[in-house]
Amino acid sequence: MLTFGVEEEFVLLDRGRLSPGNKAATVRRALFASGFGASEVHREFFQSQLEYSSPVLTDLSAAAAHLSAFRSALSAAAEAHQVQAAGVGTPFDLDGEPAVSEGARYGDVAAMVRGLTADHQINGLHVHVGIPSRAAGVAALNGVRRWLPVLLAISANSPFWRGADTGFASWRAIHSRRWTTAGCPPVFAGADDYAHRVRALTGIGATADAGTIAWYARLSERLPTLEFRVADAQLDAATSVLLAALCRALVATALRDTALRVPTRRAAPRAASGREQPAPELLDAALWHAARDGLTSELVHPVHGGLVPAAQALGALLEETHAELAGAGDLAYVEGLLRDTLAHGSGAERQRRAVAAGGITALGELVRLEMTRPGGSCRAADTLETTSTPSPHPGGPS
Numbered sequence: 001m002l003t004f005g006v007e008e009e010f011v012l013l014d015r016g017r018l019s020p021g022n023k024a025a026t027v028r029r030a031l032f033a034s035g036f037g038a039s040e041v042h043r044e045f046f047q048s049q050l051e052y053s054s055p056v057l058t059d060l061s062a063a064a065a066h067l068s069a070f071r072s073a074l075s076a077a078a079e080a081h082q083v084q085a086a087g088v089g090t091p092f093d094l095d096g097e098p099a100v101s102e103g104a105r106y107g108d109v110a111a112m113v114r115g116l117t118a119d120h121q122i123n124g125l126h127v128h129v130g131i132p133s134r135a136a137g138v139a140a141l142n143g144v145r146r147w148l149p150v151l152l153a154i155s156a157n158s159p160f161w162r163g164a165d166t167g168f169a170s171w172r173a174i175h176s177r178r179w180t181t182a183g184c185p186p187v188f189a190g191a192d193d194y195a196h197r198v199r200a201l202t203g204i205g206a207t208a209d210a211g212t213i214a215w216y217a218r219l220s221e222r223l224p225t226l227e228f229r230v231a232d233a234q235l236d237a238a239t240s241v242l243l244a245a246l247c248r249a250l251v252a253t254a255l256r257d258t259a260l261r262v263p264t265r266r267a268a269p270r271a272a273s274g275r276e277q278p279a280p281e282l283l284d285a286a287l288w289h290a291a292r293d294g295l296t297s298e299l300v301h302p303v304h305g306g307l308v309p310a311a312q313a314l315g316a317l318l319e320e321t322h323a324e325l326a327g328a329g330d331l332a333y334v335e336g337l338l339r340d341t342l343a344h345g346s347g348a349e350r351q352r353r354a355v356a357a358g359g360i361t362a363l364g365e366l367v368r369l370e371m372t373r374p375g376g377s378c379r380a381a382d383t384l385e386t387t388s389t390p391s392p393h394p395g396g397p398s
Contacts, residue, residue: 001328002255003130004248005225006054006063006240009044009123009233010074011091012083018092018364020048020121021083022099030077036070045106046121047099048091050074056130060241060330064375067237075371086367087240088347089123089158089172089232092360112206113179122172123233125155125240127247128225134191136255137219137226141194143254144247145184146278146302147320148216148230149286150313154338155231155243156294157347165355169294169348172232173287176214180205184283185215194219216287226251235347235367237375242337245330249321256324278305294346314338 014021024047031041042051052070057063078085098118100110110117131137156169168174176182181201188194201207210221216230228247234240286300299313318338325331354366
């Protein structure tokens, strides 16, 4: 079973305007005092942001427990210092010039991106999945890239910017397109090709090193993992765990298919499953489309490339990962939360409903409640549309 880890970025907000509050250093010290270590709680680009890194994990129950415990501690520490911790891809509003965190690296990045700095107030969820080798990681990377738009749609949680509705489910994804590298990674011939391309990009634009490569999936340079960076930060821990489970299952599926694949003489690039790779312009357009509509309309089908209802695209994702989810005991949990997400909407839809019902006060209350909702909890489920209808596996966290 593949290991995995979760990195969650959070923003600290003024409780009145829901705009960033520069108290990350103070809140971080409070978290240290409550027992969290420097390896778990990290600074981020702005003084209003913090990142939590989970330990290496093997099961969803442990992931839910770790994420929930940190979120509860962070919420309490933030409240004690008159700010509100939030799991959102973008803050609802902005107030004044943001303060970049201290440190040479952050200063260097700000100098490289120049006028983009003030708008880079975005927060993501990163999932690391353990890989046996760089070569295996590149094969898996080639296999998972077609699924990145669907993961973005599930995770979309940033509809607001400067106090207004952008019309997009993930405004964070639109901001991130302005980085030197962005979106789906290219298809790689192997580990040497991956290393060559990263070296070629280094020094160009804001790509100071491999750590500033901003593809939505990449190989980690510091850990033996494939890292997914496509998702917005999440309102609740349960959705973060759902995305981690899907990412791990996609990597496991790609690795399995690579091991079973029989080499062919076809000239067209092919994924681990033997399917022809989607055209890069199609994946780029699919990401933009998913950022705009989330799960509210249609998505580009990851296999045949046509527009289909979002439920069908999620059904294809579930069918793709079914065997690995079942083998890990994660199928019931994932099916339940995917149904729940279709029934109640992504974070973006839930944020919009809160604002429509009660304005900024209701949005603040939603964010507060969702931050500490248990990571294993799941709301009432509707029917998930699938190409085939597998029976739920009895395992998985409750």
